[in-house]
Amino acid sequence: MKTLLFLLLAAIVAGCVTIRNEDKLMSVKNIGQTSSQLKLNGYYFHAVTVIKAPYHRNGYGGYSEDTTKKQEQIRVIPLVLYADGSTHVYGSFSGLQENSSFNYRVKCNLEELNTLQNACEHFECYFTAMGNEKVYFYNKKAEILDQGIFRIQNNEIVIQYYYVSMDAYQLAEERGRVLNDSTFVITKIIDHETGKEQATNEVYQFKRWDQLPKMDSYILKNPKKFK
Numbered sequence: 286m287k288t289l290l291f292l293l294l295a296a297i298v299a300g301c302v303t304i305r306n307e308d309k310l311m312s313v314k315n316i317g318q319t320s321s322q323l324k325l326n327g328y329y330f331h332a333v334t335v336i337k338a339p340y341h342r343n344g345y346g347g348y349s350e351d352t353t354k355k356q357e358q359i360r361v362i363p364l365v366l367y368a369d370g371s372t373h374v375y376g377s378f379s380g381l382q383e384n385s386s387f388n389y390r391v392k393c394n395l396e397e398l399n400t401l402q403n404a405c406e407h408f409e410c411y412f413t414a415m416g417n418e419k420v421y422f423y424n425k426k427a428e429i430l431d432q433g434i435f436r437i438q439n440n441e442i443v444i445q446y447y448y449v450s451m452d453a454y455q456l457a458e459e460r461g462r463v464l465n466d467s468t469f470v471i472t473k474i475i476d477h478e479t480g481k482e483q484a485t486n487e488v489y490q491f492k493r494w495d496q497l498p499k500m501d502s503y504i505l506k507n508p509k510k511f512k
Contacts, residue, residue, distance in 0.1 A: 306456035316370030416498030467491035
């Protein structure tokens with residue numbers, strides 16, 4: 286059975302795909318980290334607590350959202366930094382079942398627990414499944430979704446990645462400081478499409494994961510497209 290990921294990507298790439306803001310992208314000749322400022326044998330995450338409605342098992346074999354019982358949920362926003370200077374960003378994950386599109390119990394035998402550890406395990410389960418999933422793109426440009434590059438110099442970190450908006454992929458940038466070899470803080474977010482800048486204070490912590498899958502980078506595979 287095709288996953289929701291495949292269906293979403295298929296829908297996105299069905300039309301014309303445009304990559305914008307290429308002139309704002311850092312040179313791929315000057316990315317990654319010049320020394321071992323950050324550990325890279327795992328991933329980083331920003332932990333947040335939000336109020337959300339839980340999902341429960343319904344009588345049809347799927348899950349339904351119960352909007353009458355909203356609760357605090359611990360969530361992680363993961364970010365992967367690779368040694369070659371490429372990066373992948375993701376949405377947020379909790380340790381609870383969120384919908385019927387990806388069943389963590391079936392995929393990885395994970396229980397539903399509203400904890401930081403379980404939220405990380407849900408992400409790892411999803412990321413592993415995504416790495417094993419063979420997704421075919423009608424338009425190869427669609428591979429760039431949630432991908433980017435990063436640079437660390439003098440304890441300053443810059444992360445750039447592409448997000449989708451309407452029929453185009455647009456460039457976002459996050460800037461911050463490296464605090465130690467397993468922690469950095471993002472202090473500014475820039476949308477290169479609108480020029481809007483936003484101050485923030487998002488602390489990312491390291492979690493070791495020796496089985497971290499390696500994802501291909503559209504930018505590094507096509508450097509001439511971003512000169």
